[in-house]
Amino acid sequence: xxxxxxxxxxxxxxxxxxxxxxxxxxxxxxxxxxxxxxxxxxxxxxxxxxxxxxxxxxxxxxxxxxxxxxxxxxxxxxxxxxxxxxxxxxxxxxxxxxxxxxxxxxxxxxxxxxxxxxx
Amino acid sequence: xxxxxxxxxxxxxxxxxxxxxxxxxxxxxxxxxxxxxxxxxxxxxxxxxxxxxxxxxxxxxxxxxxxxxxxxxxxxxxxxxxxxxxxxxxxxxxxxxxxxxxxxxxxxxxxxxxxxxxxxxxxxxxxxxxxxxxxxxxxxx
Numbered sequence: 001x002x003x004x005x006x007x008x009x010x011x012x013x014x015x016x017x018x019x020x021x022x023x024x025x026x027x028x029x030x031x032x033x034x035x036x037x038x039x040x041x042x043x044x045x046x047x048x049x050x051x052x053x054x055x056x057x058x059x060x061x062x063x064x065x066x067x068x069x070x071x072x073x074x075x076x077x078x079x080x081x082x083x084x085x086x087x088x089x090x091x092x093x094x095x096x097x098x099x100x101x102x103x104x105x106x107x108x109x110x111x112x113x114x115x116x117x118x119x
Numbered sequence: 120x121x122x123x124x125x126x127x128x129x130x131x132x133x134x135x136x137x138x139x140x141x142x143x144x145x146x147x148x149x150x151x152x153x154x155x156x157x158x159x160x161x162x163x164x165x166x167x168x169x170x171x172x173x174x175x176x177x178x179x180x181x182x183x184x185x186x187x188x189x190x191x192x193x194x195x196x197x198x199x200x201x202x203x204x205x206x207x208x209x210x211x212x213x214x215x216x217x218x219x220x221x222x223x224x225x226x227x228x229x230x231x232x233x234x235x236x237x238x239x240x241x242x243x244x245x246x247x248x249x250x251x252x253x254x255x256x257x258x259x260x
Contacts, residue, residue, distance in 0.1 A: 067227035
């Protein structure tokens with residue numbers, strides 16, 4: 001189930017690390033763990049990480065993915081960085097609302113909106 | 120749990136292999152699509168099924184990694200019924216903390232059961248707490 005291949009597309013825009021998911025579904029624990037570890041490595045390597053995670057390609061996720069996002073958010077916060085989420089499908093956004101995670105994350109309609117909101 | 124006119128129950132044992140879980144997921148969702156359940160309904164069913172299977176392996180089989188879980192399902196015109204049973208000692212659903220409380224919001228785990236309860240029409244555990252039965256009723260049915 002685990003794969004050493006990256007499941008992420010990572011670019012730099014205006015000193016912001018932009019992360020996109022390659023998979024349409026972020027479901028199983030081992031895949032989620034690999035993604036979490038990879039993003040965690042990016043945060044570890046930055047002094048004050050500025051990160052944007054785009055869900056443009058994502059159709060489905062589970063609570064394991066939400067848990068990974070929270071871990072990422074806590075890491076970024078611990079390094080006094082900034083994390084923003086964008087391009088979330090309405091059905092997935094509803095999951096964020098149900099779990100009240102809309103209050104924990106800065107969520108934007110689009111990548112451009114999110115990039116403009118960074119300090 | 121209410122009777123929704125089911126006729127053909129399917130039962131399958133699943134090992135903790137992604138391919139087996141996806142095959143079962145695809146079978147349930149294909150049957151639901153065949154009965155005309157919408158994309159939004161299939162999203163709800165898929166999410167609840169994934170969470171139930173994850174809980175069964177992650178919690179129920181924490182000390183039984185090589186053991187399969189049992190999945191049963193039936194799809195009718197009005198509803199989708201799914202049961203997920205593990206071989207663990209069970210748990211008390213009432214003891215699971217509310218993940219939406221302010222003090223639990225930044226905890227990375229504990230949302231699976233809450234999502235199942237939110238997206239499914241009816242959810243019940245057996246007394247031992249190792250079998251979850253859930254029913255998704257077609258909206259408006």
